[in-house]
Amino acid sequence: MAQKVIIDPVTRIEGHLKVEVEIENGKVIDAKTSGTLFRGFELILKGRDPRDACHIVQRICGVCPVSHGTASMLCLDDAFGVTPPPNGRIVRNLIQGANYLQSHILHFYHLAALDYVKGPDTAPFIPRYEGDYRLPKEINDKAVEHYIHALTMRKKAQEMLSIFGAKMPHVTVFTAGGVTEGVTAEKINQFREYLREITAFVDHVYIPDVLAVAEVYGDDGFSIGTGCKNMLAYGGIRLTDEADPDGQKQLFKRGCYINGNFETMDKNKITEQSKYSWFEDSTTDKYPGEGATVPAPGKSGAYSWLKAPRYDGVPCEVGPLARQWVNKQKDVLGLGDKAFSVLGRHFARAIETSQVAHAMFEWLGHLVPGQPTFAPFDIPKEGSGVGLHEAPRGALGHWITVKNYRIDNYQAVVPTTWNGAPRDDQGQLGPMEQALVGSPVKDPDNPFELVRIVRAFDPCIACAVHVLDVKGVAKDVKRFII
């Protein structure tokens, strides 16, 4: 008979997540993931001044407020018909780059590493799931040292970010049309100093540590957590001031990998399905911008407040692995099928961190001190905009509709909606659920395999908060997306 294991909460992720699996003969045969916090950002945004959106949405997630702020700015630029000057675009990119560095470093060392590295025997490092700490003592000790060192490095990445961003978390310089902070030679130099130190850490400590973990845990680490093997990237970080409707002039190009083929991404093929979500069945299978969201709490068979986004009818993984795979990064591609695994995801994230750090040196060189960082605009009485972006955790899209100078509707489809989605109308499991199914569980009391799989996705549940547990659901929940 199948045994049910519930992990609630899953710690060391952003937000509130519950994982429920059924295990038979030491293997997961079914999996469900639910978020357990709902704040209702869409309702809060409605009626506000549209310019405030890029500040309010940052509070969706304090780990990567920059991503939400950026998607929102792109969305506002689009709605207001304004293009930031080159300096404005580059400063935004540098802020995003700095956020990638802090977010990826934080994820590997402080959120994920304790699944592989045994911390000191003191709170908060105990209690923990025991049973599979395999690193030789020497390497383990070094990794614990690096855990501490990495705290300093991610802190420095945030200091670097605030040179242009004013404060982090929650950057206040963001605005439609550019940024408020100016560019000086002194700031450029100060930024470069930080960047040198952090890049050295990434290349000489972070990447070797990931490789060391991969070597010791590689026998199963490259085989568990396969997932759906469909990859999707909206593309992000604009490298040119020219119009780029296809998303190809960006650090991360737009594209997808579906059923084993590389394809160009057509955003009209994105639909959201809701058979297993607490929404009316009449709302299923619509493009996000057109979909209605009519809640049906307690709907029979449903178990999630997350809809199931699908591309051309199939579930897709988003995040560093998806970006690197779609962009055909040679080391990640070189892993072949092994890339679709827990360690493949950590590896792609580490490679990407180095890629971003080195690109940032180039961007710094393109800044021109004293040139404007902001282009003025008028708020239209009516309008709409889309902002497609790549957050450290994956494809992120914001949609806005402005009416009578106010926000009439605001929607965000976030990375964890893709990765943490429930089953769709055809009964296909979401990517994270697929990754869990088939995983061995040696000891149901210490299900370290499961948390390793979940954490490798770097889920950000505060972002995907329209997930809510089935029991005791409120009757009067209205329309909400974020």
Add this chain to the structure above:
Amino acid sequence: MGLTRREFIKLCMSSTIGASLISILGPEMEKTLAYAADGKPPVIWLQGASCTGCSISLLNSVDPAIEKVILDVIGLKYHPNISAGAGHHVVEVLEEATAKYRDQFILVVEGGIPTKDKGIYCTIAEKNGKELTMLKAVTTLGEASQAVIAAGNCAAYGGIPAGVPNPTGVVGVDQVVKKKPVINISLCPMHPDHFLGTVVYVLKYGQIPELDRLGRPKMFYPGPIHDRCSRRSYFDDNKFARHISGEGCLALLGCKGFIAMSDCDKRGWNNNTNWCIKAGAPCQACSEPNFPDECEPFYGVYPLTNKKKIDYPALVPNLKTEIVERVK
């Protein structure tokens, strides 16, 4: 015993530009640390309707570096982002705290507390098929604690999740915990110096620091930023920035420094690298209970003529034309 309380507060209030509060307090921290070494005060950290930003902000603490705080100064029994354990471990740790450390541990709350529909919008753990809501956890653990620190604007006053129409009925901690002292460390996110300065004070002197009428330690909330603003002389000379990134006082771009009581002006952010007004970003008064509803629009001129979010008419805030005209 080192510093007297008066000297401590003076030090907190007079920290000079370029040095973080805690770097000045360094030696005192060492002493407190030694004093607390044999019985590290237990700390439980809960997250409710939060974005994790305050935890991330705490990780930005400069000196003592955060690892020292976590490993040496406090006994951090539970933190959702840091703890190695998961699932049932968490419930056990929380149960142990209420039993073993009754009236001894410090409860830190990050994020607001959803109260609508019995708090079902945020559950933080599950045991034997029963879910623990944030509301229940804060009520129980709060009453069992020595004192509660409400970390950040959401925990202090509800913050952005409590913005109109407050879909989940979010409130601040002091609306839920009535019998134990609640210290509000506002700002969005909280400033790491404010948090650690307060923790050191509580550990060192065994009492809570003097609070202002909104429950914040007075030593960190000295009065309106406007009074000490680095752009103040522009205001006095009637020189106002006419567009974003322009030179001058930011009042006409929506700066709310008139009502923000924090000491951001001298403390700065991220190791005093920068701060909002210095970077040309109008202050949003994220230190205040008015944040966000009565501080909006963020680019609207203070005092705002439209305080109610939904009802205000299409106001004018067009940067290209209207603001420039206003200045003429």
